[in-house]
Amino acid sequence: MIIKNGNIVTNTGVIEKADVLINGNRFVAPGTVLQDETVIDASDLYVCPGFVDIHTHGGGSGDFMDAEADAFDNAIRFHSQSGTTSLVATSVTAPVEQITKMLSIVRQYKACPSLPCRILGAHIEGPYISLKHKGAQPEQFLRVPARDSYQFILDNRDCIKTVTIAPELDGAAEMTAALTKAGIVVCGGHDDGDKPSIMPVIEAGLSHCTHLWCTMSTVSMRDGVRNVGLCELGLTDDRLTVEFIADNHHITPDMVKLICKCKSADKLCIVSDCLRAGGMPVSDTLYILGRKQDAEAQRFLVSDGVARLPDGSRLAGSIQPLSQMIRNLVVDAGVPLHDAVTMASLTPAKIIGEDGRIGSIEVGKLADICILDHDLNVKMTITDGKIIYDTLRTQ
Ligand SMILES: [Zn+2]
Known part of the structure; x- marks a missing residue:
């Protein structure tokens, strides 16, 4: 296959009128x-x-915690039609049995040779998070590393890419060292830490920050002493990479400008944090957060392009795919297109150690492509050399 005369977006700029060859x-x-x-x-x-x-977490009505093929297939379809060719399926805080059930489906999909959007593995978001900054996650299943075994994570290391933990929890440094040694990327987030409690965990291997500014510690005053939190450390410590939800609600264009003053695109990545409502009807509709079979599950309400808890008190996650977030960065925050695309491709691939085979258009890498028009709408998605979404030639 040959893609002719396009403007090729690389991590350093745009190469005009060039061809891309796929075999x-x-x-x-x-x-x-x-x-x-x-x-x-x-x-x-x-x-x-x-x-x-x-x-x-999903999209197209499916949540990965449903742990059913239908949910996975619907989420894969939604994201692939939006130009996403690889994803990491993310859990929510739940009983360990439910998380391991989800992991068993992730393992099956990870082994599938040809999906419209590849599943690279899982991100475990909770249960090792702070009660204060649990966000929309259910508090009855929260765990503390020093008290509750995290052996189930080590046992499933073959399909776990990343784990988010609150660094101030008892035993967080030991857990970080053990997970890092097992090849799992440890991320800080949903935390209530401060510099003294966070630094030992960075020293132990924590290398990434989960959705900056959202349910994350920030500047605080304790015992008369002012301290920075994970948010400021994420922005200033060169050892850390940072992800953010660029949906113009969780992170506004002004916040994007501040983030981009602190870190360059090779340390920044955008994430959808997309819920099952992504790509679904959005007018004042109630959806289930996490596993749909759970009668007690938290509900969220979608209106004005974002998901909130039903009482409107806080944001619950996004409903936008990465392609829409790239448009938000470029149009509303003035980020150069090649930087916005790098934050959605090469940098996230690097963060999870997959940049040797995906993340950029380079000879030898897997042929994953998203073609955008001038208004940054998705026109075509190619995954693994196969056209899986095409509004370019069918017009
Ligand atoms: Zn999330």
Whole structure:
């Protein structure tokens, strides 16, 4: 396959009027004899690497915690039609049996050779989080590393990419060291820490911050002493990468400008944190947060383009895919397109150690592409060298 005359978006800029060659499921060098001679005219379009969403709960009516094929398939369809070609399925705080059930489905999908959107593994968000900053997560299932075993995480290391923990919890540093040693990326978030409680956990291996500013510790006064929180450490400590929900609600364009003054695109990534309501009817509709089979589950209400708890007291997650967030960054916050795309592709791939095979349009990598028009609408998605969404040639 050859994608001709497009504006190729790289992590350093846009290369105008260039071709991208795909053979089988890989990008190949110019001059390679191609098995498939399909030509796609990408004149006046942006050819981006497929997007990598390392924090999403679902979409298209499915939540990964439903732990059913239907839910996974619906979420995969929604995200792939939005240009996302790889994702990390994210859990919510729940009994360990429910999380391991979800992990068993993640393991099956991770082994599938050809999905419209690849499932790279799981992100465990909770139960090792702070009561104060639990956000929309149910408090009865919260756990503390020093008191409750996290062996189930180590036992499932083959399909867990990342775990979010609150660094101030008893035993957080020991847990971070053990998970890091097992090859799992430890993220700080949903926390109530301060610099003295967070630094030892960074020293132990914590390397990433989960949805900056959202249910995260910030500047506080304790015992007459002013202290920074994880938010400020995330923005200023070069060892840490940071993700944020660029939906213009959780993080507004002014907050994006501040984030981008502190860190460059190689340390920043955008995440959808998308709930099952992504791609669904959005006018004042109630949805279930987490597992749909759970009668007691938290509900959330979608209105004005965002999900909130039913009493309106707090945001509950987003309903936007990464492609829409790229548009928010570029149009509303003035971020250069190549930086916005890098935050949705190469940097998230690097954060989870997958940049050797995905995240950029480079010879040898898996052929994942999202083609955007001038208004940054998704026109085509190619995953693993296969066209899986196409409004370009069917117009
Ligand atoms: Zn989340």
